[in-house]
Amino acid sequence: MASERITLTLPGGRELSLSSPNRVVYPQLGVTKRELAEYVVTVAEPFLRANGHRPISLERFPDAVDGESFFSKNPPKGTPDYVDQVMCTYNSGRRHPQVVLNEPAAIAWAVQMNTVVFHPWASLADNTDNPVELRIDLDPQPGTDFSDAAAVAPVLREVLREAGLEPWLKTSGNRGLHVFCPIEPTHEFLDVRHAVIAAGRELERRMPDRVTTAWWKEERGERVFIDFNQANRDRTMAGAYSPRALPAGTVATPITWEELEAGVDPTAFTVRTVPQRLDEIGDPWEHLQASPGRVDTLLDWWQRDLDAGLGEMPFPPEFPKMPGEPPRVQPSRAKKD
Template sequence: MASERITLTVPGPDGDREVGLSSPNRVLWPDLGITKHELAEYVIAVAEPFLTANGDRPVSLERFPGGIDGERFYSKNPPKGAPEYVDEVMCTYNSGRRHPQVVLREAAAVVWAVQMNTVVFHPWASLAADTDNPIELRIDLDPQPGTDFADAAAVAPALRDVLAEAGLTAFLKTSGNRGIHVFCPIEPTHEFLDVRHAVIAASRELERRMPKKVTTNWWKEERGERIFLDFNQANRDRTMAGAYSPRALPGAPVATPVTWEELAAGIDPAGFTVRTVPQRLADIGDPWADLQAAPGRIDTLLQWWERDVAAGLGELPFPPDFPKMPGEPPRVQPSRARQPEEAPQPEAD
């Protein structure tokens, strides 16, 4: 028996497209009964701000064939048979290998991704026209055990101040979970490693000012009850859930741009969901509508990086799947670091 299938009419720059959706009644979020069809309607409703934030760039698709409680896998390159309105771009990875990656340029392509059981969209920080040079500096404020969203919200304004001192304008969004993502638009004049060093420089400056609240320690055993400033999210091919992307978590939360005024007033990130975000956009608009209006430069942060290197603060660890990088410290958990062997004792006469 043929599986159930419907057709959705999706507006786009070249007119309406008809996009097929199989198994539309498959439940993706069991706790709320949100189906594949409802997710497709959601991405159509938020298509304009979603594409402004995530379109025209490489994107990895986190796919869930059986709902969020089932198997998940990541898809980067377009599968065979992808429609002509789903684009691709050749990307170079840290290993040196190259292969094409999906690029979404219109709402129909996003609905196609939902048809492919995508729940979470992970965009690169660079555009398809120049995949090597990011247009965003990103810092992930990641609560550690004993801390929560409120702790991340308390330190985010101090990070904004640090970035402002470096000539950058900070925007923020919820992660869709417990954290906060801070984005600064930047001119695409430096490649990923330089941007990573700029992120480390800003993070170290914030750590100096708030040592009891934030940390740049890569090893979890050294972080304590502080907000981890995840500098490794600035690496090539390292991504976070894009703006207006759902998350595969109970409640169908959405990674949602918010204003600094909203953050100061107190927000509950769990309140931004697949079912509430379209009305939020209708009521207040997109807080990130002007994110790319005036990109800054990372020159000052790179000067801070060089200052810290001269002071003895060098490279920090890379993720374990990366090749060994120049100047990188040993990738060994501090508690497992090899202790110097004891000097041999002379034998008794």
């Protein structure tokens, strides 16, 4: 028996055939696939400003968000011609095309393909090797929460401004905070990762009891982790205005520093509330890319730390062994060995 289908008329006059429009994607809220498609079309302008024109990975859920999922990077068979693609090189040396979303119909198509979470690269399609954003993930560890990340963020802002960068904020859609700095695409991913490590180490010096750059979980304690490996090539985080696959239907949402100071509640930003928020206050990230900075000062700090004996940090396990990288073995096991 064929599944129920409806036709959505999208901005620009395109039409999209949406299958199973009444399938519930968020059981706790009752949000259907149709409602999710309507959400992404409603927020398409700020969504594309933040996530368009770049490689993007699609996190797809064939059933509900509490079910199984998988990541999709290659454009699947039958992808319409209004969904763009770009050839990407990965850390393994492999190359293959990746989806690029450049218009509202393309985002709605992704929802038709059961996408819930959108994971954009930090680089653009016209130069996939050099990021246009320095991204720092403030990741609360067990025993800490969003309020701890919110307390750390203003000090990180001071650090980044001292390095000549202007930080912008968004909620992760979960417990953390994401800090983005627009940068000129003058350096490749490994350099930008080193810049993130340098900023993280400087923040850790200023807040040693609240911040850690320790890669191994057993060493982090009840602190906010600076997840520097999110700055690697092909490592992504949920994009601005992307829904998260969480029961409450939360959205990774750009916020202002004033909102953070006033005590923002990240659980208030959902697929049902964010459209009204945009109507009322607009997009806090509208001008994010207006004045990109440079990572030169942070790379000077990286070299300073190298000269002081602080070396390379561990890479994720799926990465090839990198120059100068310490052994990939957790400290407690290394001691036993």
